[in-house]
Amino acid sequence: MSETKTAHPLTVHVPLNGGRGYDILIGRGLLGQTGARAAALGARAAAIVTDENVAALYADGARASLEAAGLRTCLVVVPPGEASKSYAGYAQVCDGLLAARIERGDLVVALGGGVIGDLAGFAAATLRRGVRFVQAPTTLLAQVDSSVGGKTGINSGHGKNLIGAFHQPRLVLADTASLDTLSEREMRAGYAEVAKYGLINDAAFFAWCEANWAGIFSGGPERDEAVAICCRAKAGVVVRDEFEHGERALLNLGHTFAHALERLTNYDSARLVHGEAVAIGLALAFRFSARLGLCPGQEAGRVANHLALVGLPTRLQAVPGGSGDADALVEAMGQDKKVRDGALTFILARGIGASFIAPGIDRAEVLAFLKAELGAG
Amino acid sequence: MSETKTAHPLTVHVPLNGGRGYDILIGRGLLGQTGARAAALGARAAAIVTDENVAALYADGARASLEAAGLRTCLVVVPPGEASKSYAGYAQVCDGLLAARIERGDLVVALGGGVIGDLAGFAAATLRRGVRFVQAPTTLLAQVDSSVGGKTGINSGHGKNLIGAFHQPRLVLADTASLDTLSEREMRAGYAEVAKYGLINDAAFFAWCEANWAGIFSGGPERDEAVAICCRAKAGVVVRDEFEHGERALLNLGHTFAHALERLTNYDSARLVHGEAVAIGLALAFRFSARLGLCPGQEAGRVANHLALVGLPTRLQAVPGGSGDADALVEAMGQDKKVRDGALTFILARGIGASFIAPGIDRAEVLAFLKAELGAG
Ligand SMILES: NC(=O)c1ccc[n+]([C@@H]2O[C@H](COP(=O)([O-])OP(=O)(O)OC[C@H]3O[C@@H](n4cnc5c(N)ncnc54)[C@H](O)[C@@H]3O)[C@@H](O)[C@H]2O)c1
Ligand SMILES: NC(=O)c1ccc[n+]([C@@H]2O[C@H](COP(=O)([O-])OP(=O)(O)OC[C@H]3O[C@@H](n4cnc5c(N)ncnc54)[C@H](O)[C@@H]3O)[C@@H](O)[C@H]2O)c1
Numbered sequence: 001m002s003e004t005k006t007a008h009p010l011t012v013h014v015p016l017n018g019g020r021g022y023d024i025l026i027g028r029g030l031l032g033q034t035g036a037r038a039a040a041l042g043a044r045a046a047a048i049v050t051d052e053n054v055a056a057l058y059a060d061g062a063r064a065s066l067e068a069a070g071l072r073t074c075l076v077v078v079p080p081g082e083a084s085k086s087y088a089g090y091a092q093v094c095d096g097l098l099a100a101r102i103e104r105g106d107l108v109v110a111l112g113g114g115v116i117g118d119l120a121g122f123a124a125a126t127l128r129r130g131v132r133f134v135q136a137p138t139t140l141l142a143q144v145d146s147s148v149g150g151k152t153g154i155n156s157g158h159g160k161n162l163i164g165a166f167h168q169p170r171l172v173l174a175d176t177a178s179l180d181t182l183s184e185r186e187m188r189a190g191y192a193e194v195a196k197y198g199l200i201n202d203a204a205f206f207a208w209c210e211a212n213w214a215g216i217f218s219g220g221p222e223r224d225e226a227v228a229i230c231c232r233a234k235a236g237v238v239v240r241d242e243f244e245h246g247e248r249a250l251l252n253l254g255h256t257f258a259h260a261l262e263r264l265t266n267y268d269s270a271r272l273v274h275g276e277a278v279a280i281g282l283a284l285a286f287r288f289s290a291r292l293g294l295c296p297g298q299e300a301g302r303v304a305n306h307l308a309l310v311g312l313p314t315r316l317q318a319v320p321g322g323s324g325d326a327d328a329l330v331e332a333m334g335q336d337k338k339v340r341d342g343a344l345t346f347i348l349a350r351g352i353g354a355s356f357i358a359p360g361i362d363r364a365e366v367l368a369f370l371k372a373e374l375g376a377g
Numbered sequence: 378m379s380e381t382k383t384a385h386p387l388t389v390h391v392p393l394n395g396g397r398g399y400d401i402l403i404g405r406g407l408l409g410q411t412g413a414r415a416a417a418l419g420a421r422a423a424a425i426v427t428d429e430n431v432a433a434l435y436a437d438g439a440r441a442s443l444e445a446a447g448l449r450t451c452l453v454v455v456p457p458g459e460a461s462k463s464y465a466g467y468a469q470v471c472d473g474l475l476a477a478r479i480e481r482g483d484l485v486v487a488l489g490g491g492v493i494g495d496l497a498g499f500a501a502a503t504l505r506r507g508v509r510f511v512q513a514p515t516t517l518l519a520q521v522d523s524s525v526g527g528k529t530g531i532n533s534g535h536g537k538n539l540i541g542a543f544h545q546p547r548l549v550l551a552d553t554a555s556l557d558t559l560s561e562r563e564m565r566a567g568y569a570e571v572a573k574y575g576l577i578n579d580a581a582f583f584a585w586c587e588a589n590w591a592g593i594f595s596g597g598p599e600r601d602e603a604v605a606i607c608c609r610a611k612a613g614v615v616v617r618d619e620f621e622h623g624e625r626a627l628l629n630l631g632h633t634f635a636h637a638l639e640r641l642t643n644y645d646s647a648r649l650v651h652g653e654a655v656a657i658g659l660a661l662a663f664r665f666s667a668r669l670g671l672c673p674g675q676e677a678g679r680v681a682n683h684l685a686l687v688g689l690p691t692r693l694q695a696v697p698g699g700s701g702d703a704d705a706l707v708e709a710m711g712q713d714k715k716v717r718d719g720a721l722t723f724i725l726a727r728g729i730g731a732s733f734i735a736p737g738i739d740r741a742e743v744l745a746f747l748k749a750e751l752g753a754g
Contacts, residue, residue, distance in 0.1 A: 087468040091533075094464075098535035126503070129530065129541045153506065156468075158475035164506045165542060 010228040014148065014235040016242065020168050024148060024231045026224055028177035031136060034062045034109065035069030038134065041170055043107040045072040046134075047097050049120035050111040051080040054138055057181055062111055062136065074100035078119070082267040082274075085119050085154045087163075093123040097131075107132050107170070113139035113186075114146035114274065118161070121152030125167030135169040138178040140190025140216075141275050144197070144230035145251075147172050149238040155267065159332075160259050166243060174231075176223050187217055188311050189275020192254075194226055196282060197233045199303060200250050203353030205229060210306055217310075249357050253347040254281030260332035261316075264324040271320045279312035280319070285355075288369050289348040299351045316373055326370035330363055387605040391525065391612040393619065397545050401525060401608045403601055405554035408513060411439045411486065412446030415511065418547055420484040422449040423511075424474050426497035427488040428457040431515055434558055439488055439513065451477035455496070459644040459651075462496050462531045464540075470500040474508075484509050484547070490516035490563075491523035491651065495538070498529030502544030512546045515555040517567025517593075518652050521574070521607035522628075524549050526615040532644065536709075537636050543620060551608075553600050564594055565688050566652020569631075571603055573659060574610045576680060577627050580730030582606060587683055594687075626734050630724040631658030637709035638693075641701040648697045656689035657696070662732075665746050666725040676728045693750055703747035707740055 009027030016022070025037075038046050046066050050059055055077045066073045076096035078084040097108065108131055110120035117135050124133035135147035153164020179187065194216065198206025215222030234251065241248040258274070258281035265271045286300035304314040316323040323329065333344060344363060349355040386404030393399070402414075415423050423443050427436055432454045443450045453473035455461040474485065485508055487497035494512050501510035512524035530541020556564065571593065575583025592599030611628065618625040635651070635658035642648045663677035681691040693700040700706065710721060721740060726732040 087464060087471075091464040094540055095533055095535065098533055098539055122503075126499075126530075126540050126542055128539060129528070129543055151506070153503075156472055156475055158472065162475055162505060163471055163503050165503055166506055 010224055012228055012231040012235055014168075015239055016168060022168060022170050022172070024172040024174060024235065026143070026174045026176060026227050026231065028175065028224070030173045030175040031058060031062050031178060032065055034134075034136065034173060035065035035067070035071060037171055037173060038066055038071055038107055038109070039069040041107065041132070041134075043071060043105065043132070045074075045100075045102060046107040046109050047074045047076060047100055047102050048109045048111050049076045049078075049093055049096075049116060049123070051078055051084065051113075051116055053080045054112040054116070058111060058138060058178060062109065066109075074102075076100070078116075080115075081269055082115055082155070082262075085115050087154065087156075089119055090123060090154050093119060094127055097123060097127050102127065102131060104128050104131055107134055109134045109136055110147075110169075111136045111138065112142070113137065114142045117142050117146050118152050118164070119154060121150075121167055121169070122154055122164050125152050125165035130167065132170045133167070135172040137172065137174055139182055140179055140187055140227075141193050142190075143174040143176070143179070143227050144190065145193045145234065147174065148231050148234045150242070159263055160267070172231075174227055176219070176227060179223065180219055184217075184311075186273065186275075189273045189278075191216065191310055192275040192279040192282065192307065192312055194230055195307065196251075196253055196278065197230050199282060199286075199349065199352055200233075200253050200355045201353055202233065203351075205233075206306075206352050213306075213310055246357070249345070250347055250355055253349070253355050254278050254283075254285050256333055256344070256346055257281035257284045257329075260329050261319060261323055263332045264328055265319060265321065276313050279307045280314060280316065283307060283314035284316075284373065285347060286349055287373070288346070288366075289350070291369055291372070292348070292365070295349050295351050295354075299349075303352065316370070323374075326367050326374060329370050330367050333366070387601055389605055389608040389612055391545075392616055393545060399545065399547050399549065401549040401551060401612065403520070403551045403553060403604050403608065405552065405601070407550050407552040408435060408439050408555060409442055411511075411513065411550060412442035412444065412448060414548055414550060415443055415448055415484055415486070416446040418484065418509070418511075420448060420482065420509070422451075422477075422479060422483040423486050424451045424453060424477055424479050424483070425486045425488050426453045426455075426470055426473075426493060426500070428455055428461065428490075428493055430457045431489040431493070435488060435515060435555060439486065443486075451479075453477075455493075457492075458646055459492055459532070459639075462492050464531065464533075466496055467500060467531050470496060471504055474500060474504050479504065479508060481505050481508055484511055486511045486513055487524075487546075488513045488515065489519070490514065491519045494519050494523050495529050495541070496531060498527075498544055498546070499531055499541050502529050502542035507544065509547045510544070512549040514549065514551055516559055517556055517564055517604075518570050519567075520551040520553070520556070520604050521567065522570040522611065524551065525608050525611045527619070536640055537644070549608075551604055553596070553604060556600065557596055561594075561688075563650065563652075566650045566655075568593065568687055569652040569656040569659065569684065569689055571607055572684065573628075573630055573655065574607050576659060576663075576726065576729055577610075577630050577732045578730055579610065580728075582610075583683075583729050590683075590687055623734070626722070627724055627732055630726070630732050631655050631660075631662050633710055633721070633723055634658035634661045634706075637706050638696060638700055640709045641705055642696060642698065653690050656684045657691060657693065660684060660691035661693075661750065662724060663726055664750070665723070665743075666727070668746055668749070669725065669742070672726050672728050672731075676726075680729065693747070700751075703744050703751060706747050707744050710743070
C-alpha cells in the first residue's frame with residue numbers, strides 16, 4: 001500500500017465550453033487540500049453536504065481545511081443510502097443551504113458517494129437557480145463515474161434519477177485514500193463501473209483490469225491509475241456529448257437492466273447496491289447480445305467470469321429475495337428515461353470494448369431473454 | 378370590448394441562441410389553438426398543468442384542442458395560490474407527469490397564472506433533466522411578465538423563488554380573452570407589472586398607461602397592445618442578459634421590497650398578492666430614490682398617484698394586518714437572492730423611465746427610510 005503524499009495529484013481536465021471547463025484531481029490525501037482549492041476558486045463560504053457515515057470519517061478534516069483557508073463553513077448531513085436521494089432529502093439539503101445563507105458566489109462541497117454527489121449537485125443546480133459546487137467523491141463508484149459529467153438528480157417513486165439537472169462541478173477532488181475505509185462490498189460495487197469502461201470501448205483496459213484488479217482494491221498505485229483512466233474516458237464522452245443526445249448513452253451499458261432491478265428491490269441497499277445491479281446488468285447485456293447473435297458467447301462468458309472473480313453478482317437469481325419475474329422487469333424498464341415513444345433502447349455489444357446503442361429493441365425479445373435467464377422460458 | 382377572432386395574433390419573437398428562440402403569441406381566443414400549436418412543435422403527448430380555478434374555466438377547452446390535434450393528453454391540477462409553489466407542490470407535479478409517462482419529446486403546458494408557470498416550468502426543467510414546455514398564461518401578470526424569460530422555481534420557507542432553474546418555454550400562448558374571468562384584484566395586481574415597464578426605461582409607455590389603462594382593464598385593443606409592448610420589453614432584456622448578470626436585474630424594480638413584504642405576510646394572498654406587493658415596492662423604490670436625492674419628489678408622487686388611481690396600494694400601512702416593522706423588513710430582504718456578500722442591491726430611479734442598478738446600498742439607509750415610511754423615524 002503506497003502512502004505517498006499527493007504533492008502532484010494525477011489531473012484529468014474536462015474541457016467544456018463557455019468557461020465551464022474543470023479539473024479532476026486524483027490522489028491520496030487530497031481532502032486535506034479542500035480549503036486551498038476552494039479558496040483558489042474565489043469562494044468565501046462553503047457548505048459541506050455529506051451523509052452520516054462520511055461525516056463521521058471525513059467531515060472534520062474537510063471542514064478544518066476550509067476554515068484554515070479562511071472560508072466560512074457549514075455542514076448539512078443526511079442519512080446514508082439511496083433513500084436520501086428523494087424529494088424530502090432534496091428539500092432538507094436546500095433548506096440547510098438556505099439556513100446557512102449560501103449565496104451565488106459560494107460553494108457547495110459534495111463529500112461522499114454517488115448519492116451525495118447527485119443530491120448535493122441537484123440542490124446546487126437549483127438553489128438560487130444555480131450555485132457552484134465541488135465534487136469530493138469518497139466511493140470508488142463516485143470517483144470513476146458519478147462525480148464526473150454533471151448529471152445530478154434524485155429519484156421518484158416512479159424510478160431512479162427521473163428528476164434532475166445537468167450541472168457541472170467546478171472541481172472534482174478524488175482522494176483515493178478515502179476508499180481505504182470503504183466496505184469491500186462498496187469497493188466491489190464501484191469496481192463494476194471500472195470494468196464497464198473497458199467493456200464499452202477499451203478492450204486493452206479490460207485486460208489490464210483482469211491483471212491488476214487486486215491493486216485497485218488494496219490501494220496500490222493501480223487504484224489512482226484506474227481512477228484516472230476511467231475519468232479520462234468519461235470526460236471524453238461528456239465533452240463530446242454533454243446532454244446525452246448520442247454517444248453518452250454508451251455509459252449506460254448494463255444500466256437499463258440495473259435500474260429495473262433497483263426499482264424492483266425498492267432501492268433497498270441491504271438487498272442490492274447500485275454497482276451490484278450494474279454488474280448483473282453488464283453480464284446480462286453481454287448475454288443478451290450473444291443471444292441476439294451480435295457477440296460471441298465466449299466474450300459474454302469472459303465478462304461474467306471476471307466480475308464473479310472479484311466477487312460481484314452476475315445473474316438475476318443472485319438478487320436476495322428475487323429479482324421479480326420477466327414481465328415485472330420489462331415493465332420496470334418502461335419507466336426508464338432512456339425510453340422514447342415507447343420503444344426500448346439498449347446498449348449492446350459486438351464484443352468486449354465494442355458496445356453500441358441499439359434503439360427500438362422489441363419488448364418481446366427482451367421478455368424471452370429474461371424468461372430464459374430466469375430458467376422459465 | 379373587441380371580440381374579434383385571432384386569426385393573426387400579435388407576435389413577439391424572443392431570439393435566444395442555440396436554437397432556443399421562441400414566439401410569444403398574443404390575442405383573444407388563442408387557447409383554442411393550443412392543439413395546433415403543440416402539434417406544430419412535433420409533440421405527440423402533452424400534459425396540462427393548472428390550478429383548480431383555471432381548470433374549471435379553461436382546462437376542458439385546452440384539452441379538447443390538444444386531442445383534436447391528435448395528442449395524448451393528461452391533466453395535473455394543484456390547489457390555487459402561492460402555497461402550491463412549494464416542495465410538496467413540486468413533487469406532486471413531477472409525480473403526476475411521471476405517472477402520465479411524459480417523456481423527453483413531449484410537452485408540458487403551464488395553463489394558469491405565474492404560480493403555475495413557475496411551478497410547471499420548474500417541473501419541466503428538471504423532469505428527466507428537462508422536457509419542453511409551453512406557457513399558456515391566464516393572468517395579466519403572467520402574460521406580461523412571468524411567462525416570458527425562462528425563470529422558473531418554487532419558494533422555500535426561507536424566501537420566495539429561492540429554488541429554481543432557467544428553462545425557456547418553446548412557445549408562449551397569451552390568450553387575452555382569458556383575462557375576462559380574472560378578478561378585478563388580480564387584474565390590478567398584474568397591472569403593477571405593466572406600469573413597471575414604463576417606470577424602468579420607457580417614460581412614453583408610462584404616459585400611455587396613464588391615458589389608456591381603462592382599456593386594458595375592459596379588454597379593449599389596448600389590452601393586447603399593452604401585453605405586446607411589455608413582452609417586447611421583457612424579451613429584449615432577457616435576450617441581452619439571460620442569466621441576470623446585469624441589466625436583467627432592472628426587472629426587479631420594486632421587487633426587493635415586494636419580496637420582503639410577501640415573506641412577512643407568509644405569502645398569504647388573502648392579505649397581499651404579488652402584484653400588490655410590487656405596487657407598494659414600486660412606490661417605495663421611487664420614494665427611496667427621492668429621499669436619497671436621486672429623483673425629483675414629484676416623479677415619486679406621480680408614480681404613486683397613478684398606481685392609487687387604478688386601485689393599487691402604495692404604502693406599507695396598506696398591508697392588511699401590518700407589514701412588520703422596519704427591522705423585520707430589512708432582515709427579510711437579507712434572504713433575497715439578489716444579495717451578494719451581504720450587501721443590499723436595489724433598483725433605484727433618477728425619474729420615471731430612468732431606473733438603474735444600485736449595488737452596495739447601506740442597510741442603515743434602508744432602515745431609516747422604512748422607519749420614516751412607517752411614521753416611526
Ligand atoms: N450522476 C451520475 O452520473 C451517476 C453515475 C452513476 C451512479 N450514480 C448514482 O450514484 C449512487 C450510488 O453511489 P454510491 O455507490 O457511491 O453510493 P452511496 O453514496 O450511497 O455510498 C455507499 C455507502 O458508502 C458509504 N461511504 C461513502 N464513502 C465512504 C468512505 N470513504 N468510507 C466508508 N463509507 C463510505 C456511504 O455512507 C454509503 O453508505 C446512485 O444513486 C446512482 O444513481 C450517479
Ligand atoms: N418567473 C418569473 O419571471 C416571474 C415574474 C413575476 C412573478 N412571478 C411569480 O408569479 C406568481 C404570481 O402570479 P399570478 O399573479 O399570476 O398568481 P396566480 O398564478 O396565483 O394567479 C392568481 C389567481 O388567479 C386565478 N386565475 C388565474 N387565471 C385566471 C383566469 N383567467 N380567470 C380567473 N382566475 C384566474 C388563479 O387560480 C389564482 O387564484 C408569483 O409566484 C411570482 O413569484 C414569476
